[in-house]
Amino acid sequence: MSTKTRGYDYLPGISIDCVIFGFHDNQLKILLLNFKNTDWLAVPGGFIKESENLEEAAQRILEERTGLTNIYLEQFYVFGDRDRRDNEMLKSLMKAVDGVELSPDHYLMTRFLSIGYYALIDFTKANPTPDYTSDSCQWYDIDTIPTLIYDHSAMVKKALETLRFFLDEKLIGFNLLPEVFTMNDLQNMYETILDKKLLRTNFQRKMLSLGILERLDKKMTGAANKAPYLYRFVGKESNV
Amino acid sequence: MSTKTRGYDYLPGISIDCVIFGFHDNQLKILLLNFKNTDWLAVPGGFIKESENLEEAAQRILEERTGLTNIYLEQFYVFGDRDRRDNEMLKSLMKAVDGVELSPDHYLMTRFLSIGYYALIDFTKANPTPDYTSDSCQWYDIDTIPTLIYDHSAMVKKALETLRFFLDEKLIGFNLLPEVFTMNDLQNMYETILDKKLLRTNFQRKMLSLGILERLDKKMTGAANKAPYLYRFVGKESNV
DNA sequence: ATTTATTGTATCATTGCGGTACAATAATAC
DNA sequence: GTATTATTGTACCGCAATGATACAATAAAT
Numbered sequence: 001m002s003t004k005t006r007g008y009d010y011l012p013g014i015s016i017d018c019v020i021f022g023f024h025d026n027q028l029k030i031l032l033l034n035f036k037n038t039d040w041l042a043v044p045g046g047f048i049k050e051s052e053n054l055e056e057a058a059q060r061i062l063e064e065r066t067g068l069t070n071i072y073l074e075q076f077y078v079f080g081d082r083d084r085r086d087n088e089m090l091k092s093l094m095k096a097v098d099g100v101e102l103s104p105d106h107y108l109m110t111r112f113l114s115i116g117y118y119a120l121i122d123f124t125k126a127n128p129t130p131d132y133t134s135d136s137c138q139w140y141d142i143d144t145i146p147t148l149i150y151d152h153s154a155m156v157k158k159a160l161e162t163l164r165f166f167l168d169e170k171l172i173g174f175n176l177l178p179e180v181f182t183m184n185d186l187q188n189m190y191e192t193i194l195d196k197k198l199l200r201t202n203f204q205r206k207m208l209s210l211g212i213l214e215r216l217d218k219k220m221t222g223a224a225n226k227a228p229y230l231y232r233f234v235g236k237e238s239n240v
Numbered sequence: 241m242s243t244k245t246r247g248y249d250y251l252p253g254i255s256i257d258c259v260i261f262g263f264h265d266n267q268l269k270i271l272l273l274n275f276k277n278t279d280w281l282a283v284p285g286g287f288i289k290e291s292e293n294l295e296e297a298a299q300r301i302l303e304e305r306t307g308l309t310n311i312y313l314e315q316f317y318v319f320g321d322r323d324r325r326d327n328e329m330l331k332s333l334m335k336a337v338d339g340v341e342l343s344p345d346h347y348l349m350t351r352f353l354s355i356g357y358y359a360l361i362d363f364t365k366a367n368p369t370p371d372y373t374s375d376s377c378q379w380y381d382i383d384t385i386p387t388l389i390y391d392h393s394a395m396v397k398k399a400l401e402t403l404r405f406f407l408d409e410k411l412i413g414f415n416l417l418p419e420v421f422t423m424n425d426l427q428n429m430y431e432t433i434l435d436k437k438l439l440r441t442n443f444q445r446k447m448l449s450l451g452i453l454e455r456l457d458k459k460m461t462g463a464a465n466k467a468p469y470l471y472r473f474v475g476k477e478s479n480v
Numbered sequence: 481a482t483t484t485a486t487t488g489t490a491t492c493a494t495t496g497c498g499g500t501a502c503a504a505t506a507a508t509a510c
Numbered sequence: 511g512t513a514t515t516a517t518t519g520t521a522c523c524g525c526a527a528t529g530a531t532a533c534a535a536t537a538a539a540t
Contacts, residue, residue, distance in 0.1 A: 012252045014353060050351060054320035078318055078355050080294035111290060113254060115318050183518085202497060204519075209496090224507035225517035423487085442529065444488075449527090464538035465486035 010047035017045035019159035022123025029139035037096040073117040250287035257285035259399035262363025269379035277336040313357040358399040
């Protein structure tokens, strides 16, 4: 069962799927592929090479499918229900995408597990482009996600729960804002991801008490009101 | 790559390993196997059948290796570093355990990922017995775990971090104590798992305020001091 | 009856946080 | 220039949770 004898370079029966959340301006989105010549949507996924560690595979897969590079991905769950994939859908998919007719004993027709990874990035700074498998690679609003293939809807749900659970804990989101930002920017990010309103005064107190913000000059917005301070994260190396 | 053509009934290149924590009387232990005719220790593991969901596989594997039945297991991480297993060690292992000489193209000699599951049980209520692969299946003190094969030491470390992180969150441990117990018993369990001292009076206040304890009669310990109350968990069905 | 060790509970101080009040201020309207 | 307006920064109040100490209650031994 070495690479050579199997005739392909990927680990059998296992895939990686990446749930990519995108944030900007009070909007939380998710990156989905539209498989070529079909109506089916999915999160970007792929297979693991014999030579790669899992994290490397996840990054490569994301880059191959979407063009996004250097994205920090975090593992969150393995999806392995026996019937999580529909083989008839898979056959139609491969026919539409690659033009090949999968025989029943093709290795893709066997059971596959999938390791879920997720990331959170600024969708205005990412320029996703589909590879040959897809007609499009676009951001979709988190509130109006269409039905996805296989168990990808469950993957997105679980990834979002994980993201919200760890938002405060791990202070992710350091890379979602500009180098300098206002307290309002920061609060908007939290409110968007957590999907709930926070009290401005208490949020400010909390954030300042964490000691992770450096106050800079004021920002003259041009609006007829008091100018907010700009802030910068200190010790960004503590991120990840 | 169906079951038949592969000649075995298990998913290729993927395994499950179970980190079983055992608690009793201020002691936190872990269940380890000693592979037959070797000095090597490992957590109980095995392979996934084509017909099983992952959770079913984890339970079956644990039962086959240790005899423990009906243990709730929680997935915590996938270990997939390219070189996480040492094939020379694997060959020696199979030779010692099964008496077979693995050829270089044996499917076990390929890369394997492993899905980590963990559980927490009362080690006085479990009666682990080794299967044919092992000379022993015993509890080891958490402070003095010997070196384990492959990356199993890292698995135990990560599982323990996860257990501690979720101790309060999920109120696990309902099944670790006798039907009735004293507040001291409960505190000892927390202190042992968290590996830190808690203040008796505040711990009592906190636990009572949760509304999950029912106070019963006093327990005459025979000691020359005030007798503690016994407690029982109410609404045990909320566990898991 | 006194002593001893442990348990149950009250109390106080501190912290964290939801919520309100209000002063500060950059631009606009007059 | 002065008043107005909208937003920001911060102080403050009150409550709940929690760390810490004090002390009464009590089962058994002396």
